[in-house]
Amino acid sequence: MSKFSGRLVLFGGPVLILGAFILLFAVLFSTAPEPERGEVEARPVAVFVTEAEARPVQLTVNTQGEVRPLTxxxxxxxxxxxxxxxxxxxxxxxxxxxxxxxxxxxxxxxxxxxxxxxxxxxxxxxxxxxxxxxxxxxxxxxxxxxxxxxxxxxxxxxxxxxxxxxxxxxxxxxxxxxxxxxxxxxxxxxxxxxxxxxxxxxxxxxxxxxxxxxxSTDEVQIRLPLTDAQLGKLGIPLAFQAGDSEGPTVLLRAMLAGEPREWTGHVVRTDSAINPQTRTLYAIVSVEDPYGSGAEEAGAPLAIGLFVDAFIEGREISQAYILPRSALRGNDTVYVAEEDGTLSVRTVSVIDSNAEEVVVANGVEEGERVITSPVRAAADGMPVTPLGPDGEPLDGLADSDASSADQPEGEDSASVASAG
Structure with a gap:
């Protein structure tokens, strides 16, 4: 065998073997059966709900002020x-x-x-x-x-x-x-x-x-700042003067001697002009005989210089919906669990809100189930499993369905998991 033939065998053999493997792999890949595609079914998210109930609502304006003598x-x-x-x-x-x-x-x-x-x-x-x-x-x-x-x-x-x-x-x-x-x-x-x-x-x-x-101890007054939105809730004009009739009732609260105290007064008038620094209008609240009959309800006099929280009786709405504060998403959005088991995103008109409740005028209907627990990546049509206050599924759903559902994030997640 010549020297050239030996080199050909030495270098050509491995190349032929590698080519054979590549050809075999291509044949096997081309003749392999394709896997069947299966559809992934979305699992419903377990959510806590509360039922929307229409009823008359008395609006209340919360503000603060300092007690001052009238004279x-x-x-x-x-x-x-x-x-x-x-x-x-x-x-x-x-x-x-x-x-x-x-x-x-x-x-x-x-x-x-x-x-x-x-x-x-x-x-x-x-x-x-x-x-x-x-x-x-x-x-x-x-x-x-x-x-x-x-x-x-x-x-x-x-x-x-x-x-x-x-x-x-x-x-x-x-x-x-x-x-x-x-x-x-x-x-x-x-x-x-x-x-x-x-x-x-x-x-x-x-x-x-x-x-x-x-x-003078005959009467004291409290100047309460009101924003434009708060004036709207009260429903009083800018140049309000009570006159012979009593103005809106005001509940005054403060901690005094380590105990919560309450006094009752009335709005008698508003200031003549809007404060240019704060852009608020002050309402004047009067409490008569703060060291006598005015102190009997609270068990303590309404002392001069005391800083009080004021809750002013506002307009009455003939029909509105009071929902937990956790039901409101952003400024004007709520989620509703529909009868068909899907989530619906609604835009509502918020009348009033505080740390515990929100009052809405529309956007939901009587008896609809408003979602109060957190929902991740909420979207219209998302499948949900509504849960009652006790954590039990509503609409006769089996406990196993709720237990197998994805849990909402947030503080209520542990409750949902334990309920399932």
């Missing part, structure tokens, strides 16, 4: 002098009645001024009587001796006018002296409480000195 003033001295009396209730937090003397300025000088003014009035009155008598005498003399019409000076009319003027001035001085004497006793024209005290016994005060701050 609050500064007690100010109108005369000067030394304080010689302070009422025991004139202390921070003290109660007082209308007209009760809280502070008294020493009045000896003012009593003397009254005495002097009374004496002057008596003197001026005597002068007027003397001038009137002189005038009568002059008239009689003129009528008996004179001819024609007597002049005003002859009849002493200017002298009498001057005497009357001096008497009026003396009486005015007496009224002023008596007024200053009354002003030595400082009081408030309403029942109330003392917020602060700035003067005390023995202190000299001048006219205009501030002695303290007091507020």
């Amino acid at each position: 609050e003033i500064s007690l100010t001295a109108q005369v000067s002098g030394r304080i010689d009396y302070v009422d025991p209730n004139f202390v921070q937090g003290g109660f007082f009645e209308a007209g009760q003397t809280l502070v008294r300025v020493e009045d000896d000088d003012y009593r003397l001024a009254v005495t002097r003014a009374e004496a002057l009035v008596s003197q001026r009155r005597q002068q007027l009587l003397l001038e009137e008598a002189e005038g009568d005498l002059a008239r009689e003399e003129w009528e008996s001796l004179g001819e024609g019409e007597a002049s005003a000076l002859t009849l002493r009319q200017p002298q009498m006018e001057d005497a009357r003027a001096q008497l009026a001035a003396a009486e005015a001085s007496l009224a002023e002296a008596r007024l200053n004497l009354r002003r030595t006793r400082i009081s408030a024209p309403f029942d109330g409480r003392v917020r602060s005290k700035n003067a005390d016994l023995g202190q000299f005060v001048g006219a205009g000195s501030e002695l303290g701050e007091v507020f």
